[in-house]
Amino acid sequence: MQPPVPPNEPQRIEVLEQYGILDTPPEERYENIVDLAVALSGAPIALVSLVAADRQWFKAKVGLDVCETPRNISFCAYAIAQPDEPMVIADASHDPRFANNPLVTGPRHVRAYAGVPLVTDGGLALGTLCVLDTEPRAFSAKQIDALRKLASQVVALLDLRRGMSRLESLRLRFESFMNAGPFLAYIKDSDWRFVYVNRPFLQRFGLHADQVIGSSDFDLWPESAPAFRRSDEAIRDSTQSQNFVEVLDAHPEDKLYWRSYKFPLSIEEHFYLGGVSVDITETQRQRKQLEDYQSRLEEAVEELRLSSLTDSLTRTGNRRAFDAQLTKHVEQAGHLGRPLSLLVLDVDHFKSFNDTFGHQAGDEALSAVAAKLRTSCGDGIGVFRYGGEEFALILPDADAATALVVGEHCRQAIALTPWPLRPLTISIGTATLRASDTPTALLRRADAALYRAKETGRDRVVGG
Numbered sequence: 001m002q003p004p005v006p007p008n009e010p011q012r013i014e015v016l017e018q019y020g021i022l023d024t025p026p027e028e029r030y031e032n033i034v035d036l037a038v039a040l041s042g043a044p045i046a047l048v049s050l051v052a053a054d055r056q057w058f059k060a061k062v063g064l065d066v067c068e069t070p071r072n073i074s075f076c077a078y079a080i081a082q083p084d085e086p087m088v089i090a091d092a093s094h095d096p097r098f099a100n101n102p103l104v105t106g107p108r109h110v111r112a113y114a115g116v117p118l119v120t121d122g123g124l125a126l127g128t129l130c131v132l133d134t135e136p137r138a139f140s141a142k143q144i145d146a147l148r149k150l151a152s153q154v155v156a157l158l159d160l161r162r163g164m165s166r167l168e169s170l171r172l173r174f175e176s177f178m179n180a181g182p183f184l185a186y187i188k189d190s191d192w193r194f195v196y197v198n199r200p201f202l203q204r205f206g207l208h209a210d211q212v213i214g215s216s217d218f219d220l221w222p223e224s225a226p227a228f229r230r231s232d233e234a235i236r237d238s239t240q241s242q243n244f245v246e247v248l249d250a251h252p253e254d255k256l257y258w259r260s261y262k263f264p265l266s267i268e269e270h271f272y273l274g275g276v277s278v279d280i281t282e283t284q285r286q287r288k289q290l291e292d293y294q295s296r297l298e299e300a301v302e303e304l305r306l307s308s309l310t311d312s313l314t315r316t317g318n319r320r321a322f323d324a325q326l327t328k329h330v331e332q333a334g335h336l337g338r339p340l341s342l343l344v345l346d347v348d349h350f351k352s353f354n355d356t357f358g359h360q361a362g363d364e365a366l367s368a369v370a371a372k373l374r375t376s377c378g379d380g381i382g383v384f385r386y387g388g389e390e391f392a393l394i395l396p397d398a399d400a401a402t403a404l405v406v407g408e409h410c411r412q413a414i415a416l417t418p419w420p421l422r423p424l425t426i427s428i429g430t431a432t433l434r435a436s437d438t439p440t441a442l443l444r445r446a447d448a449a450l451y452r453a454k455e456t457g458r459d460r461v462v463g464g
């Protein structure tokens with residue numbers, strides 16, 4: 001005869017597996033319970049029997065030398081089918097369910113049985129606490145009640161075990177999460193002593209847990225500790241989490257940067273400080289490098305801008321710079337109603353200079369003329385190389401008379417310079433802005449004046 005199968009059997013088997021009790025080594029706490037069961041019942045055999053899919057396995061036993069039997073000959077398999085009440089059999093040889101059971105007919109000679117189902121919170125019977133006798137007998141109500149109480153202790157032990165194993169698996173998950181991530185984590189108590197640090201924390205600082213747990217920042221890194229302490233206290237006082245960049249002077253030339261998140265923790269109504277720090281030293285280094293690149297780039301762009309506006313031979317503004325400046329000054333002067341004059345200068349007989357002394361000497365002479373013009377013109381007057389051996393000067397706020405004076409000043413500066421190869425002179429045409437003038441019209445008049453200066457003998461200033 002086959003034992004009945006409980007209606008919730010698959011679920012029952014699953015929960016039994018979750019307890020993780022099957023095939024575990026003997027434990028004194030369970031052994032004590034079967035010893036008590038024997039003492040209280042007077043039966044020679046007592047078992048903590050767990051009914052698995054196809055066997056019953058004994059977590060604790062007394063009076064029996066096997067640790068499991070097949071489920072189909074198990075008395076307990078019948079007991080778990082009625083989880084709400086103990087199963088009591090006075091003489092199995094007269095019970096049709098067991099009369100032919102080998103435990104009854106065989107050498108074990110089982111006759112009496114009393115089993116209390118081990119029922120979980122969810123109402124599932126995992127097995128029984130049972131006693132067996134080789135003689136037919138009755139069990140008193142007191143004995144059954146004692147078995148009930150012992151069975152509830154077994155269930156409590158099983159639940160404790162399951163709770164511990166859940167805790168352990170939670171701990172393993174927690175540890176694996178805390179130790180696998182790219183962050184340092186710690187918890188400090190209200191005396192600012194570390195009560196927890198993760199493994200990356202220890203590895204990063206080459207410390208052992210014994211050195212850190214119970215220590216404060218002042219014990220570990222006294223130089224940086226005051227700053228850490230200030231931020232820790234700020235978190236405690238504000239009860240707000242904060243994040244900031246922390247600098248740790250690990251080595252004189254090797255600063256470590258951390259993005260730190262600190263937050264208040266309340267554990268069993270006590271204040272703790274939680275902290276997570278991510279190493280951003282590399283990011284900081286890259287940012288610094290990027291800033292350096294950027295400022296070098298800005299310098300290069302500025303250099304390029306200036307060189308695009310500078311004549312490479314004379315280091316004065318070039319034609320492009322002249323055009324831009326003249327346009328700007330013409331607009332400004334028109335807008336403000338201020339005078340503006342322009343001087344156009346040309347080195348006299350420069351072709352013959354080149355022909356006589358060579359192009360290189362001509363270059364040097366042009367460069368020297370430009371330098372002379374710059375020093376003699378004074379501040380606020382822009383000197384530009386306008387063409388080959390032609391220069392232009394923009395004179396803001398200068399009327400026609402001032403332009404002639406400045407022109408004469410420049411002419412003399414060149415003419416009176418003791419040039420090393422031969423005397424050099426310049427001819428100058430001036431023009432002063434009229435109300436309707438465009439930059440081109442102003443330039444054209446200055447050019448025309450220069451032409452007249454050349455025509456009338458050179459080394460002179462002619463107003464246009």
Ligand SMILES: Nc1nc2c(ncn2[C@@H]2O[C@H](COP(=O)(O)OP(=O)(O)OP(=O)(O)O)[C@@H](O)[C@H]2O)c(=O)[nH]1
Nearest residue numbers: 346347348349350351352354359360362363388389
């Ligand atoms: N060395 C040198 N010569 C230049 C440069 N730019 C223009 N020149 C020369 O300047 C000379 C200008 O000659 P011209 O325009 O005939 O006039 P000039 O000989 O100066 O005579 P006037 O202007 O009439 O007094 C040419 O020989 C150009 O080759 C330059 O960058 N370097």
